[in-house]
Amino acid sequence: MTMVAMGLTCSCIHQLTAAGVGDDASKLNPAVREITAKYCRFCPFPSTCNQTVTTTTTTSRQSIDVLPPIPLVRPPHMLRPCLHPFPRALRSLANARCRSLRPLRIHHPLQPFTHYPVRHVQTSAIESDDRVPLRKQLKQSAKGLKAHKRERRAAEEASRQKWELTVGIEIHAQLNTEAKLFSQPFARNGYVDLFGYDGIAPEDGDKVRVGIKQIQLEQDTAKSQEYPPSTQLLDFNRVSHPLVEIITMPEIHTPATAAACVRKIQAILQSCSAVTTGMELGGLRADVNVSVRQRGETAGTHQYGGIGGLGQRTEIKNLSSFKAVEDAVIAEKNRQIAVLESGGAIEGETRGWTIGSTETRKLRGKEGEVDYRYMPDPDLPPLIIGEDLVAELARTLPTRGDELINMLRSQEYGLPVEDAKPLIELEDGARLEYYQDVVDILRDLQQDQDPKARGGLARAAANWVLHELGGLLTKADLPWDAQRVPAESLAQLVDQVQRKRITGPTAKQVLAMVFDGDPRSIPQLLEEENLLLRPLSREEYIALAEAAISQNPQMVEQIRSKNQLGKLGWFVGQMMRMGEKGRVEAPKADAILRELILGSQ
Known part of the structure; x- marks a missing residue:
């Protein structure tokens, strides 16, 4: 239903009636019929009165469309002066019911056929009470979303206070080698330290130490691909591909920290070129073991890796992203809590999870608690690794990520964590090497400057390497190439900005020219393009x-x-x-x- 406000003068209504429209009420639209029936028949001065009559009526466009066109006694142009005072009120009527009268023009009416002035009334649609402005709707939606997040956080906190979540992770990474030896687990009793900048949950504090139960070599078998509802395909292209499996202790208690643990281990493996690629390209995947138990009750009857008092665990297989690890742990935790609160029992089983889902699904039951059985290969003799080789490997290992972050946050560079982490993680450390080259060259160029002014060189260089140069790479959708903008060129450009010989916008323009292949050096380009700053007075x-x-x-x-x-x-x-x-x-x-x-x- 559409609300239409009509402002009419009695003289115009009378003219409609005199024209033959108002004589037969059945030919009128209900909106006009109400007005003519109420006022025109009783007006004592029907040809001279200019009193404005305002009424609000409710009309249905459907009812207008289904009625036949109005038969007019007078030609259409005779009604133009009558329609002029209320164009918005009758325009829909003219379009809907007078389709045979297309010559009728409302925008440029002729002079009225009476000498009495016509009163022009600006009409507008009246909003219904239940109509809400778009801006208000958006604000209400935003408030509702915030309220939902607060309620969810409150529910999660209440659940965390009542139930204890325990997670253990098995990480399978494709080794960067053609062969492997599988006889027994090795590298027992290691650990990985997680810090706030690694993305651990705030409730876990500033640091979490996750024990490594064992590291072992294995071989890939096949990749399963599920096609609902009941089809499952096996891809054997990865058969016998060497893998390293890293098994953590069940010492993780939040989903975010579980994802941070996988991310940290992947970064360690990539830093020493031990794996072919990361999770994003399928070179690494994770299985998570999830169990819950109610706090304050008798300890659970299950144990894993020497840690007892746990609840019955389930295993979620083949998670292929950090977000999948976090979401799958949340989904399985919620499922187990719902089962236990309803009086049920958790079964030991292997479950699956699909990206975008909020529930895990059962794949198969577990045969027992023993996950690994080792079988020696009689064709492979024992391989003994000497202490000298171990010492050489330890000496040539790259610097650990935590040490690099501490170095970049130190006084030498003074970078925030938000800049330090991308420099370390992007292109497996290649961006960090480029950045350090830029800083070294820039410091040589700035030796004649005030030491206080040189203090911010490292941060300025990080901004240009990460944001300005990185933005050009993203916009052009190109991979990292240190030679596209040589470190010396970028250092010279930042040096000119620091000396206030060019402005920031000019420097960005020059960087784009070099990025696009301009072979000229920075000083030559600035001189030939007349880009050096001429200060304003x-x-x-x-x-x-x-x-x-x-x-x-x-x-x-x-x-x-x-x-x-x-x-x-x-x-x-x-x-x-x-x-x-x-x-x-x-x-x-x-x-x-x-x-x-x-x-x-």
Whole structure:
């Protein structure tokens, strides 16, 4: 139903009636019929009255469409003056019921056929009470989402207080070798330390140590592919491919920390080139063992890896991403809690999980608690590794990721964790090597500068390596190539910015030119393209600032009255647009704006 507000004058209604439309009420649309029946028949001055009659009616477009066209006694053009005072009210009627009268034009009416003035009434649709503006709907949706997240966190916290989750992980990684030896597990009783920057759950504190039960070699058998509802295919292309299996102790108690553990172990394996590729390309996958038990009750009857008091565990196989590890643990934890709270018992079984699902599914039952059986191969003699080889391997191992992060966060570089981690993880450390080369060259170029000014060189270089150069690679969808923008070129570019010979926007323009293959050196390119900064005078800055201020007085008033200093940045952008490209320096522009708007020097 559509609400239509009509503002009509009695003279126009009378003219409709005189034209032959109002004489037969059955020919009128119900919206107009109500008006003509109520006012036209009883108006004492039907040809002279200009009193405005306003009514609100409810019409159904469907009822308009199904009625036959209105037969008019007079030609269509005679009704133009009558329709003019209420075009919005009758336009839908004219379009719906007078389709045979297309010559009728409402936008350019002829003069009225009476000498009395026509009163033009602007009408508008009246919103129904249940109609909610879009902005309000979006705000309500955002509030509802936040409330749902708060409720979910509260429910998870209540569940965590009542139930203890225990997770153990088995990581299978394709070895970067053609053969392997499988006789018995080795490297027992190791551990991996997880820190806050690794992504562990806040409730786990600043550090979590996860024990390594054992590391062993094995061979791949096949890859299963499930096609619902009942088809399962086996891919034997990976048969006999050497794998290393890393089995953790059941010492993980949150889903986020489980995912962080897999991520950390993958980074360690990749740093020493022990594996072919990572999870994202199928070179590594994880199985998780999940159990829950109620806190405060008698310890569970199950044990694993020498740790007792656990609940019955289930194993979720073949998780192929860090997000899948976290989501699968959450789904299985919720399932087990629901079963136990309903009085059921957890069965030892192998389960599967599908990306995007919120539930795990049973694959098969477990034969027993013994997961590994070892069988010596009579054709393979024992292999004895000497202490000298072990010492050489230990000496040539790359620096551990934790040590690299501590180095980048130290005073020498002063990087935040948000910049240090990507430098280490991107391109298996190749981006970090490039960054260190840029910093070394940049420090040599800046030897004549003030030591205090040189303190921020490492952070400036990280910004250009990660964000500016990284953004160009992402935009062009190209892999990392250190020779596309040589480290010396990027260091020279950052050096010019630090010396204030070019502005930041100009430097980005030059970086894009070098990235696209410009063979010229940075100094040559700046000279030939006339890109070196020619500083503006104070008077030129003031002129640009006054021009920007004069065009936006309301925003200036908001800055002064409401102390909305963030809007000064918008004025700086306006000055940079109005000024000659590459000559307006943002800090100087900001200082002039503060002086003119706030009266501060």
